[in-house]
Amino acid sequence: MELDAKIPDGPIAEKWTRHQFEMKLVNPCNKRKYKVIVVGTGLAGGAAAATMGELGYDVHCFTYHDSPRRAHSISAQGGINAAKNYQGDGDSIFRLFYDTVKGGDFRSREANVYRLAELSVNIIDQAVAQGVPFAREYGGLLDNRSFGGAQVSRTFYARGQTGQQLLLGCYQALERQIHLGTVQMYNRHEMLDVILIDGRARGIVTRHLLTGEIEAHMADAVVLGTGGYSNVFFLSTNAKACNVTSIWRAAKKGAGFANPCFTQIHPTCIPQSGEYQSKLTLMSESLRNDGRIWVPTKPGDERPANDIPESDRDYYLERLYPSFGNLSPRDISSRRAKEMVDAGQGVGPLKNGVYLDFRDAIQRLGKDKVSERYGNLFQMYEKITGEDPYSVPMRIFPAPHYTMGGLWVDYNLMTNIPGLFAIGEANFSDHGANRLGASALMQGLADGYFIMPLTLGNYLVDAPSGGVDPDHPAARDAIRECVAIQERLLSTGGKRSVDSFHMELGRIVWDHCGMARNESGLKEALKRIPELREEFWRDVKVPGSGADLNQSLEKAGRVADFMEFAEIMCWDALTRDESCGAHYREEHVTEEGEAKRDDENFLHGAVWEFKGVGEEPVRHEEPLTFEHVPLSQRSYK
Amino acid sequence: MKLKLHIWRQTSPRSKGDFQAYDLDGVSPHMSFLDMLDLLNEQILEEGGEPVAFEHDCREGICGSCGMVINGIAHGPEKLITACQLHMRTFKDGDEIWIEPWRAAAFPVIKDLVVERASFDRIIQAGGYISVRSGSAQDANAIPIPKADADRAFDAAACIGCGACVAACPNASAMLFTAAKAAHLSYLPQGQTERLQRAADMVTAHDEEGFGNCTNHGACQEVCPKGISVDYIGRLNRDVLKATLSGVEVTTR
Ligand SMILES: Cc1cc2nc3c(=O)[nH]c(=O)nc-3n(C[C@H](O)[C@H](O)[C@H](O)COP(=O)(O)OP(=O)(O)OC[C@H]3O[C@@H](n4cnc5c(N)ncnc54)[C@H](O)[C@@H]3O)c2cc1C
Numbered sequence: 001m002e003l004d005a006k007i008p009d010g011p012i013a014e015k016w017t018r019h020q021f022e023m024k025l026v027n028p029c030n031k032r033k034y035k036v037i038v039v040g041t042g043l044a045g046g047a048a049a050a051t052m053g054e055l056g057y058d059v060h061c062f063t064y065h066d067s068p069r070r071a072h073s074i075s076a077q078g079g080i081n082a083a084k085n086y087q088g089d090g091d092s093i094f095r096l097f098y099d100t101v102k103g104g105d106f107r108s109r110e111a112n113v114y115r116l117a118e119l120s121v122n123i124i125d126q127a128v129a130q131g132v133p134f135a136r137e138y139g140g141l142l143d144n145r146s147f148g149g150a151q152v153s154r155t156f157y158a159r160g161q162t163g164q165q166l167l168l169g170c171y172q173a174l175e176r177q178i179h180l181g182t183v184q185m186y187n188r189h190e191m192l193d194v195i196l197i198d199g200r201a202r203g204i205v206t207r208h209l210l211t212g213e214i215e216a217h218m219a220d221a222v223v224l225g226t227g228g229y230s231n232v233f234f235l236s237t238n239a240k241a242c243n244v245t246s247i248w249r250a251a252k253k254g255a256g257f258a259n260p261c262f263t264q265i266h267p268t269c270i271p272q273s274g275e276y277q278s279k280l281t282l283m284s285e286s287l288r289n290d291g292r293i294w295v296p297t298k299p300g301d302e303r304p305a306n307d308i309p310e311s312d313r314d315y316y317l318e319r320l321y322p323s324f325g326n327l328s329p330r331d332i333s334s335r336r337a338k339e340m341v342d343a344g345q346g347v348g349p350l351k352n353g354v355y356l357d358f359r360d361a362i363q364r365l366g367k368d369k370v371s372e373r374y375g376n377l378f379q380m381y382e383k384i385t386g387e388d389p390y391s392v393p394m395r396i397f398p399a400p401h402y403t404m405g406g407l408w409v410d411y412n413l414m415t416n417i418p419g420l421f422a423i424g425e426a427n428f429s430d431h432g433a434n435r436l437g438a439s440a441l442m443q444g445l446a447d448g449y450f451i452m453p454l455t456l457g458n459y460l461v462d463a464p465s466g467g468v469d470p471d472h473p474a475a476r477d478a479i480r481e482c483v484a485i486q487e488r489l490l491s492t493g494g495k496r497s498v499d500s501f502h503m504e505l506g507r508i509v510w511d512h513c514g515m516a517r518n519e520s521g522l523k524e525a526l527k528r529i530p531e532l533r534e535e536f537w538r539d540v541k542v543p544g545s546g547a548d549l550n551q552s553l554e555k556a557g558r559v560a561d562f563m564e565f566a567e568i569m570c571w572d573a574l575t576r577d578e579s580c581g582a583h584y585r586e587e588h589v590t591e592e593g594e595a596k597r598d599d600e601n602f603l604h605g606a607v608w609e610f611k612g613v614g615e616e617p618v619r620h621e622e623p624l625t626f627e628h629v630p631l632s633q634r635s636y637k
Numbered sequence: 638m639k640l641k642l643h644i645w646r647q648t649s650p651r652s653k654g655d656f657q658a659y660d661l662d663g664v665s666p667h668m669s670f671l672d673m674l675d676l677l678n679e680q681i682l683e684e685g686g687e688p689v690a691f692e693h694d695c696r697e698g699i700c701g702s703c704g705m706v707i708n709g710i711a712h713g714p715e716k717l718i719t720a721c722q723l724h725m726r727t728f729k730d731g732d733e734i735w736i737e738p739w740r741a742a743a744f745p746v747i748k749d750l751v752v753e754r755a756s757f758d759r760i761i762q763a764g765g766y767i768s769v770r771s772g773s774a775q776d777a778n779a780i781p782i783p784k785a786d787a788d789r790a791f792d793a794a795a796c797i798g799c800g801a802c803v804a805a806c807p808n809a810s811a812m813l814f815t816a817a818k819a820a821h822l823s824y825l826p827q828g829q830t831e832r833l834q835r836a837a838d839m840v841t842a843h844d845e846e847g848f849g850n851c852t853n854h855g856a857c858q859e860v861c862p863k864g865i866s867v868d869y870i871g872r873l874n875r876d877v878l879k880a881t882l883s884g885v886e887v888t889t890r
């Protein structure tokens with residue numbers, strides 16, 4: 001597997017500008033002749049499809065949703081970072097770059113992260129021009145808040161619906177292109193495979209979710225903006241349909257899968273209320289700006305929160321990390337919460353949460369101000385738990401939320417398969433081993449609006465184009481494989497529901513490859529996952545037929561892929577014999593209980609090559625160098 | 638809790654559907670309405686049947702996927718929430734619950750509780766955007782926007798495109814949805830240039846999709862999970878009138 005990151009020469013601050021100049025261009029009149037497939041209409045896919053349509057490419061865009069507006073990006077709440085320095089508090093592109101590299105615990109590529117920070121400012125301009133109603137101050141200028149892992153206020157937000165508003169901006173741009181005829185939209189189409197011809201990505205196989213038709217679509221390049229795979233854990237904050245299928249099938253066709261074990265657990269979710277629950281709800285991290293996190297000092301304290309006096313409360317983040325306090329990075333906040341619960345200091349009926357208390361904020365700011373900042377989050381919390389967070393503290397607990405791992409891409413966002421691009425959460429991203437809050441929206445939009453539409457041309461100029469149709473043998477083979485998988489799922493005739501398998505898989509991955517990992521646990525998982533997969537294929541029950549809307553069948557296909565993918569995640573966690581960011585190996589911990597990196601042996605991205613189901617995958621390395629942010633132990637004390 | 642559910646079952650767009658009754662035991666008051674349907678589907682599966690098809694994704698009231706009429710009310714008895722945010726503590730042991738899909742000519746039923754809402758996308762395509770190319774924008778703070786306007790734009794932009802307004806309207810009109818989008822953009826300085834054209838084009842598309850006329854029932858606002866106000870409809874109608882008076886021609890689609 002060849003892994004050339006293709007980082008342009010020159011000083012870091014000039015790389016992107018220089019690269020844009022040096023890339024080859026497609027003549028505007030010729031763009032129409034190139035057909036590009038985009039899978040996904042989230043911030044990354046939607047922005048890319050709209051922008052490439054504007055540029056004049058013949059864009060074909062696919063989503064399994066009934067409308068592009070429903071992509072999972074819609075549910076992002078808290079905000080989006082940008083180095084605008086509108087607050088005049090000393091922010092800069094370099095500082096955002098620095099914070100992101102450090103926050104990622106030195107496992108990302110400096111050049112990519114710098115470009116991300118650089119483009120962050122354009123995103124805000126773009127969004128405002130589209131009509132995204134960001135929060136404003138009374139003077140009419142844009143407002144900012146601060147987010148975990150940063151000491152400046154650089155987060156732009158739209159109440160608790162930043163993702164929705166950004167996605168609507170992007171969706172509207174996309175609908176405009178559909179109207180203009182540059183983008184053809186395929187709703188309710190699930191991508192099942194990539195089609196390679198002569199080693200290049202030349203198309204995809206899709207299933208029409210209403211008619212069941214499985215067919216091939218050919219193109220000159222394929223872009224995957226299909227989001228993250230947190231649902232491998234079954235319980236996560238991701239929308240129910242989020243899955244790994246598109247990128248996993250690409251990996252099976254030879255695309256390198258980078259750092260699959262880098263998964264982020266979000267510190268502020270509503271604790272599970274019972275076994276029946278299939279989805280966890282995130283409470284935006286922005287709440288940590290004003291809420292204070294605590295647990296009772298005494299384990300097993302049964303008193304209602306408001307009856308527990310100050311002296312019996314442990315504001316543990318403020319105590320352990322005086323300078324960052326409640327805004328400590330996600331991985332740290334999550335692990336500390338788990339420790340508190342494990343130590344018996346958990347709160348709530350199932351003792352599975354910690355408090356996030358707004359009492360002091362309400363006293364300081366008044367209820368109105370708090371309501372203006374967080375009103376809809378409070379409402380959401382109340383609807384779910386039946387408790388009023390204005391009068392009793394919220395209960396929160398960490399939950400799987402975001403995946404830093406994804407398809408390996410070079411500086412041009414192209415995978416090692418020529419013509420196959422991956423953008424947004426689907427690629428292994430710029431977040432290293434841990435993503436800072438409000439940086440995923442930024443990355444998805446930078447990839448989609450500003451990077452991929454430009455690097456595409458550079459690829460197309462020298463690539464073969466046209467001349468392949470859905471009758472090509474490679475397309476027919478790919479279709480045949482997808483049909484075979486579907487037939488097998490429908491004919492198993494087993495007894496167990498897909499959900500029950502998914503739940504069991506999720507439990508294994510959560511227990512052994514979740515917030516904390518160790519060698520024996522990972523080995524155990526690597527033993528149990530293949531067993532469960534074998535049972536799945538023997539005993540899964542998928543009712544109905546493949547010829548119409550069949551939600552059980554859709555789920556079954558996705559879970560089948562998780563069953564294979566989970567293994568590679570554990571391989572990655574096992575072989576990365578260090579701790580870094582969100583990857584916390586219990587064997588490698590500093591005296592203060594933080595992740596202890598091993599830069600001598602692991603200063604690289606791990607890129608996995610698929611070798612067959614159940615076969616041990618091959619691990620490749622992309623070495624990382626840090627010239628601008630000196631390697632250091634993260635400290636948020 | 639134990640419940641009796643009456644659920645609309647329909648195998649395909651052309652087939653005739655009807656209500657089927659199910660007894661469901663073991664429902665916890667902490668469950669969400671969709672957790673409850675999951676439980677039912679597991680039971681149906683166990684008994685060898687085909688699970689009830691319903692749309693859902695985020696399960697937190699933001700994606701607009703879930704939509705069903707519960708006991709005659711779009712998104713159910715509680716105000717300002719979607720079906721996925723409804724929790725079973727709203728019901729009590731022994732309750733009977735009737736669940737059916739949105740019903741509107743412009744939202745054909747696909748299967749069980751799933752309807753096709755692509756007509757909403759086509760209304761947006763007709764003009765529900767500000768025409769700006771990626772990378773061509775000026776600095777975001779170059780045009781200050783009075784907070785009150787930004788807030789009003791936001792209130793309108795909160796629409797999640799669920800279609801409850803249509804389901805509740807006796808005329809199956811989608812004017813609340815259409816007006817919300819138009820208002821979101823027309824409160825902002827960036828949205829002024831295309832304002833009248835947008836109004837004329839979106840309302841034309843709305844009518845062509847087969848949505849009914851608005852006759853001011855206000856049922857839409859009652860069920861809207863995001864509290865979108867019917868006042869926006871008046872605002873849109875005024876813009877359409879202005880467009881007509883100033884000779885704006887509808888863009889042909
Ligand atoms: C609850 C929540 C809150 C968040 N809040 C924030 C925040 O405040 N700030 C922040 O920066 N980040 C936040 N994030 C993270 C952020 O929202 C996501 O990382 C980001 O939106 C991902 O965007 P995307 O475009 O890569 O993918 P998505 O938005 O997930 O889109 C994926 C698209 O791909 C399509 N798709 C996937 N697979 C297939 C297939 N096989 N066939 C066809 N189509 C397919 C889907 O239909 C969808 O259109 C949050 C995440 C969650 C879960």
Ligand code: SF4
Nearest residue numbers: 796797799800802861
């Ligand atoms: S206006 Fe309200 S009810 Fe209608 S689609 Fe929008 S959110 Fe749903």
Ligand code: FES
Nearest residue numbers: 694696701703721
């Ligand atoms: S499932 Fe997303 S709004 Fe209900």
